[in-house]
Amino acid sequence: MLVHLSVHNYAIVEHLDLELKRGMSVISGETGAGKSIMLDALGLTLGDRADSSVVRIGADKADILASFDLDDIPDARAWLAERDLENDGPCILRRVITAEGRSRGYINGTPCPQGDLKALGELLIDIHSQHEHQSLLKLDTHRRLLDEYSGNQDLARQVQLAAQRWRQTRQTLERLSSSSDEQRARHQLLSYQLEELETLALGDDELDQLEQEHKNLSNAEHLLGACRQVIELCSESDAGNVLSALTSSLQRLTGFQNQPGALGEAVNLLSSAQIQVEEA
Numbered sequence: 001m002l003v004h005l006s007v008h009n010y011a012i013v014e015h016l017d018l019e020l021k022r023g024m025s026v027i028s029g030e031t032g033a034g035k036s037i038m039l040d041a042l043g044l045t046l047g048d049r050a051d052s053s054v055v056r057i058g059a060d061k062a063d064i065l066a067s068f069d070l071d072d073i074p075d076a077r078a079w080l081a082e083r084d085l086e087n088d089g090p091c092i093l094r095r096v097i098t099a100e101g102r103s104r105g106y107i108n109g110t111p112c113p114q115g116d117l118k119a120l121g122e123l124l125i126d127i128h129s130q131h132e133h134q135s136l137l138k139l140d141t142h143r144r145l146l147d148e149y150s151g152n153q154d155l156a157r158q159v160q161l162a163a164q165r166w167r168q169t170r171q172t173l174e175r176l177s178s179s180s181d182e183q184r185a186r187h188q189l190l191s192y193q194l195e196e197l198e199t200l201a202l203g204d205d206e207l208d209q210l211e212q213e214h215k216n217l218s219n220a221e222h223l224l225g226a227c228r229q230v231i232e233l234c235s236e237s238d239a240g241n242v243l244s245a246l247t248s249s250l251q252r253l254t255g256f257q258n259q260p261g262a263l264g265e266a267v268n269l270l271s272s273a274q275i276q277v278e279e280a
Helices: 034-046 074-083 114-124 140-149 152-198 206-220 221-235 239-255 261-277
Strands: 002-012 015-019 061-068 093-100 105-108 109-110
Touching: 002 034, 002 114, 015 034, 034 061, 034 093, 074 114, 093 114, 105 114, 140 152, 206 221, 221 239, 221 261, 239 261
Parallel strands: none
Antiparallel strands: 002 015, 002 061, 061 093, 093 105, 105 109
């Protein structure tokens, strides 16, 4: 049964706290007193749809909380137990709607989708009005009443648990099947790459040569720029700046690791020229 309802910043309500005891409770009032607002707020905790229009003007969010005593609702306890949402005390449903229209639901403090609030709410309470379908019209209620009448509640619980285990096993099978497909696709890719390498029939040193060529090509833009600077330095320098030009050229070229053969020869020539100029 519903034992507590707390409403904050919903519609025209700034704050409302309602405590209910066992037995019959009557909430009366003239038209416009706010009875329907209280029921609408309760409906949000039970999974009803909502948008930002329900948030009180000037507030950043509407916050509704409903507490239920589950002593006489074993189906609700079983529903919570199946989803690891049990609570030692009352079952607490909470719904928060922000002024931006975002909605968050909670069952015993755990975030949950709106569908879970609705599913649990159907076990907790039945709201009868001209705008609501009664629980007697729902197929789940038909099955529950039939099981209770025939005395098959325990058998129904066993079937429910077996169905839950079947769903879990199916999910595990789908996960393993997906993993197997990924492994099969990777095996095919690696086999194709291995076949391509075998077709190339690379020699003992050919792979090293290709790797060296790849390094040279990946560094080609920087190397080309350095060579252009060296050409400019050597062609534009006058006799008094030859040594400075040679030194600068060597500094630009010797910074490249794994130099190609032609560049290595150029570095050797520049280094020899630098020594000769220094000795002259």
